Each structure stands twice: as structure tokens, then as C-alpha cells.
Amino acid sequence: MTDTDTLTGDPVVLGVVGGGQLGRMLAEAASPLGVEVLVLDPTPDCPAAAVARDQIVADFDDRDGVLELAERADVVTVEIELADPDLLAEVRAETDTPVHPDPESIRTTRDKLVEASSLADAGVPVPAFRSVDDESDLRDAVDDLGAPLMLKARRGGYDGRGNEVIESVAEAESAFGDLSGLVAEELIDFERELSVMGVRGADGIDAYPVVENVHEAEILRETIAPARAGDEVRERAAAVAREVLGALDGRGVFGIELFETGDGDVLVNEIAPRPHNSGHYTIEAAPTSQFEQHARATLGLPLGATALRGDAAMVNILGDVAEAGPVELAGVHDALARPGVHLHWYGKREARPLRKMGHLTATTADGVADPLAAARDARDDLTFE
Numbered sequence: 001m002t003d004t005d006t007l008t009g010d011p012v013v014l015g016v017v018g019g020g021q022l023g024r025m026l027a028e029a030a031s032p033l034g035v036e037v038l039v040l041d042p043t044p045d046c047p048a049a050a051v052a053r054d055q056i057v058a059d060f061d062d063r064d065g066v067l068e069l070a071e072r073a074d075v076v077t078v079e080i081e082l083a084d085p086d087l088l089a090e091v092r093a094e095t096d097t098p099v100h101p102d103p104e105s106i107r108t109t110r111d112k113l114v115e116a117s118s119l120a121d122a123g124v125p126v127p128a129f130r131s132v133d134d135e136s137d138l139r140d141a142v143d144d145l146g147a148p149l150m151l152k153a154r155r156g157g158y159d160g161r162g163n164e165v166i167e168s169v170a171e172a173e174s175a176f177g178d179l180s181g182l183v184a185e186e187l188i189d190f191e192r193e194l195s196v197m198g199v200r201g202a203d204g205i206d207a208y209p210v211v212e213n214v215h216e217a218e219i220l221r222e223t224i225a226p227a228r229a230g231d232e233v234r235e236r237a238a239a240v241a242r243e244v245l246g247a248l249d250g251r252g253v254f255g256i257e258l259f260e261t262g263d264g265d266v267l268v269n270e271i272a273p274r275p276h277n278s279g280h281y282t283i284e285a286a287p288t289s290q291f292e293q294h295a296r297a298t299l300g301l302p303l304g305a306t307a308l309r310g311d312a313a314m315v316n317i318l319g320d321v322a323e324a325g326p327v328e329l330a331g332v333h334d335a336l337a338r339p340g341v342h343l344h345w346y347g348k349r350e351a352r353p354l355r356k357m358g359h360l361t362a363t364t365a366d367g368v369a370d371p372l373a374a375a376r377d378a379r380d381d382l383t384f385e
Helices: 021-033 063-072 085-095 103-110 112-121 135-145 169-176 231-246 290-299 332-336 371-381
Strands: 012-017 035-041 054-057 075-078 129-132 149-153 163-166 182-186 190-201 204-207 211-216 219-225 252-261 266-272 312-318 341-345 356-363
Touching: 012 021, 012 063, 012 290, 021 035, 021 290, 035 063, 054 063, 063 075, 063 085, 075 085, 075 290, 085 103, 103 112, 103 266, 112 129, 112 182, 112 266, 129 135, 135 149, 135 169, 135 182, 149 169, 163 169, 190 231, 190 290, 204 231, 219 371, 231 252, 231 266, 252 290, 312 371, 332 341, 332 371, 341 371, 356 371
Parallel strands: 012 035, 012 075, 035 054
Antiparallel strands: 129 182, 149 163, 149 182, 190 204, 190 211, 190 252, 211 219, 219 312, 252 266, 312 356, 341 356
């Protein structure tokens, strides 16, 4: 199917590095296209395994495992930033299996310093930043950027992990220990956190509408679509997102996180080279979900429509537990009894504090007058026992 218009009796196979909830929803969306998903994940019976064609149990940087994935797939993509871009490039050369997004884009976005530098070099607006590898660098950053500032691990951080607001060297050492491999950013006094799900396809680029995100303790709690920002801000955010897409290579969906500043400017916070939590609302609220779109884009198929069918809201279901333990979610009947509310459960067997276990959406396209209130009410019905 890739880059052609032919379907045969043999399924097209999309290989995915990562088998979490994103891989699960990608497999659900790819199936109607005649596409089967093969995932690689170190956790046996990972969330995606329930709906994927098969799972290769291996670490994300396991060469033999990634090589097997490429040999069995028509195209390889990622659903987690822990994928090794050097290994993906090596396996692509050895097997001739396309990798999307391009490993170079994955390399750029997995390192926050490289990402910020690349965007700044391309003229894309980002917060002021400095590389930090020792105490002297950190003191210089505080002098240049002010305190408090945001200190981030260059690699491995997601869902707020590896990000700390600090005011002193002592606080940084307490949070990170070793001060090498960090990037310091000016702390933005933002009006809103925004995001855009951008798409690079074989037939060009596109983007979903600008949405608003609500975080607490660095974890995404809610997404409101469209964003409750003014027209000028939304237009600027959409333009910045397209600038970001122009600075990247390869095909797929990219989660582009943004800040709306108090004076109406828009700055890029971070980029995810994959579908993103803030794009889950598209499953119900757009003609083509971000997951179907990612399958279309990576396989070279025409992109689907991105306009909203109606206003929408998404709320995450987080592990509301004091400590890790087996999952037992109560209140499902009451949540599903609410008209127009959709539940997405990720099939994780263990609940942990603030772990993403599922999400709820509601949209005016289904006759819901206030999607955010409806989704919140359904979330309040649910409890972890």
C-alpha cells in the first residue's frame, strides 16, 4: 500500500517502536485501512498487544529486536521518544524499510537542547535557553535568564519527568544530582498552554486546530478544542506550528506544544515526533483521528480532513492511588450513562500515582452542550478502589 493505491489480500504491516496506549490507539485506527500493527516493547503483554497483530518483546534500543521489527514491517514508526534514532537509521539502511518520521527528526526532538537550537536556527520562536553541563554553566544561565528558571534533562523526559523549576545551584543539585546534560530555559509567564497536532504527509503538510491544555504537576489533565484564545493568537499558533513542520523531515503526526505569553506572543515549548495526548480529542471530534492520520502519513496515503466536527474536550483518567497496585476502577457504569461521553481505557494492569490509565471525551457534534463539563462529570464518577 505504501505510496500506491493498491490493496491485496496480504495486510500492510506498520511496525511501531513502543506499545503503550498510543500504539494501542494507532492499531485500532489502522485496522479499517487494512493495516496491521506490529509493536516492539519491553513489557510483555503491553497495552497495544491486545489489538496489535503481534508484539516483539525487546528493549527500544535492542538491535536484534528493532531489526526484526523492520524485517517484518512495510514501514517503521515510533510512539515513544525512547526510540534510538541512530539504530533506526542503521536498520533502515540494512533492510530498506522506510522509517517515519525521519530518524534525524527523532534525533532532534529527543534532545531538548538540539531541538531548541534547531528551531532557533530556523527562526522559530522559542524561550531563551542555555546549555548546562556543570555548576559554572548553571550560574551563567541564572545570570542570563534570571531566577527562577526551568531546568530540563536534555534526554529521557516526558510527562513532566526531568523538568524542574529551580532558583539556585543547591536546588538543581537536589533535583538532578549531576548537573551535566541539562538545558536551562527562561521561565515563561504564560497565559495559556496550547498545542497543535501537525502532520507531514507525502502530499504536503496540514494541522489540526489550536487547542488549549491544562496541566497540573506537569501532567496534562484536560484539553479544550478549540483553544479559548483570541483569533490572532490562534492564527499565530497555527503559523508557528507550520514553521515547525517545515523544520522537520519525514512523515507522520507531530505534537507541537506551545506557550501563549501575556502579550500575545507564541513560543514553542516542546515537540513530540508522534501522536500526542493533547490530540486524543480528534478520535471523536475530527473526521480523521490523529492515529488514523499517523498511519496514513507514514504509509504515504493521502491525508484526511483535520477540521473539527464540533467543539470538544478531553480529560485524562490518572491513577488516583497512593501507591502502585492492581487496577480496580469503579464508576464505569455511571460515567458511560452520561449522554455523549466516550471512554477510552488503555488496558494497563497496574495503577500508579498519576499514571495515565485512560481518557474521556465529549463533543458538541454528539449533542453535548458543554463538553468540558460533561467530561469532567464523567471523570468524577470514576474512582480507583
